[in-house]
Amino acid sequence: MSDASEPTGAGGPDAGTTGAGTAGGPAAATGAAGSAGAGAPSGATTANGPAGAPDPAASGPGRRVRVVLVDDHRMFRTGVQAEIGQTERTGVEVVGEAADVDQAVTVITATRPEVVLLDVHLPGGGGVEVLRRCSPLMADAEQPVRFLALSVSDAAEDVIGVIRGGARGYVTKTITGTDLVDSVFRVQDGDAVFSPRLAGFVLDAFASTDAPPVDEDLDRLTQREREVLRLIARGYAYKEIAKQLFISVKTVESHVSAVLRKLQLSNRHELTRWATARRLV
Numbered sequence: 001m002s003d004a005s006e007p008t009g010a011g012g013p014d015a016g017t018t019g020a021g022t023a024g025g026p027a028a029a030t031g032a033a034g035s036a037g038a039g040a041p042s043g044a045t046t047a048n049g050p051a052g053a054p055d056p057a058a059s060g061p062g063r064r065v066r067v068v069l070v071d072d073h074r075m076f077r078t079g080v081q082a083e084i085g086q087t088e089r090t091g092v093e094v095v096g097e098a099a100d101v102d103q104a105v106t107v108i109t110a111t112r113p114e115v116v117l118l119d120v121h122l123p124g125g126g127g128v129e130v131l132r133r134c135s136p137l138m139a140d141a142e143q144p145v146r147f148l149a150l151s152v153s154d155a156a157e158d159v160i161g162v163i164r165g166g167a168r169g170y171v172t173k174t175i176t177g178t179d180l181v182d183s184v185f186r187v188q189d190g191d192a193v194f195s196p197r198l199a200g201f202v203l204d205a206f207a208s209t210d211a212p213p214v215d216e217d218l219d220r221l222t223q224r225e226r227e228v229l230r231l232i233a234r235g236y237a238y239k240e241i242a243k244q245l246f247i248s249v250k251t252v253e254s255h256v257s258a259v260l261r262k263l264q265l266s267n268r269h270e271l272t273r274w275a276t277a278r279r280l281v
Contacts, residue, residue: 065188068096068111070104070130071119071150073246076173080117080150083177090181100124105133112137113145114188117180118167120151120158121223127151131165138166148187150180152244153227155280156201159194163202169193170202218278220262226280228255232268233275 064087069077077097085094096111098104101124108116108130116134120127127149131138137145149162149170159170168187171180172195183193194202221229224245231241238256242249256268265271 063091063185064093065091065115065184066093066095066111066113067184068098068104068108068113068116069094070098070108070116070122070127072099072122074099075246080180084181084184092181092184101126101129101133104130108134108137108145112143115184116145116147117150117184118147118162120149120153120162121227126223127167128161128165131162131167135166146187146190148183148193150175153223153230154195154198155226155230158223159198159201170198171195172198217263218280221259225255225259225262228252229259229271229275230280232256232259233272233280235272 067085069080071077071080077099081094081097084090084092087093095113096107098107099122101122104116104118104122116130118127118130122130131147134145134147138147147162147167149159149167150173151158151170152173154172162170168190169183169192171183171193175183175195186193218226227245228241231244236244238249238252241247241252245252256271260266260271263271263274265274
């Protein structure tokens, strides 16, 4: 269920993990923040130790970073804001929010944050479209806007798509608040930041000179249908999928029906075999 709420301007009330890091625990952002399903890669731990409250000392005394949150789920934005947006404690100042592509471009252009936390799947064209339209801001030599993808998806094509679009990193929503704060500061410094498993996707993609083959069947599915497909193939119940994606069980059922129809499959078992054969699970 997309949340097309109004973007929050500066000071609005709503609201990592290097490739060499080690896998952390499954803790997610607290409050209403969502998380990826079991088996999804967690955020990497840092020198801060186990998951807990973000430690401003980890980012250096007195450091500050201005951040915009872009995600189409209000509950998730609120959870991230509560987890990392207490500026005196974390050094992170959330200066704006957006729920779709147009809002994102407007808010980012108006606030010029150092870092944008960007969901991959957004109404209006997705995170890649935000990156495309904000490319002049990323290229600004004096005040670059840097992007860190923060998504429930751990699919290789999503990771590669936003990195090719100019994002400086990609972490999943299983990341802890401490690690997310660390990731934001690392991206502000110009580092590349990835959840450990996802770094391999990028290395593989850029090491190959051949473009990945186009899967016409997969291209028939929307991004949301792909998310549901992967969770179904991993054995999640409809209720669990609804909780993961912040949508209703009825919406999950509708997506599953659409996937089966588009792929000309008859049941969940066939869908799982189809996804496994394409290494989507």
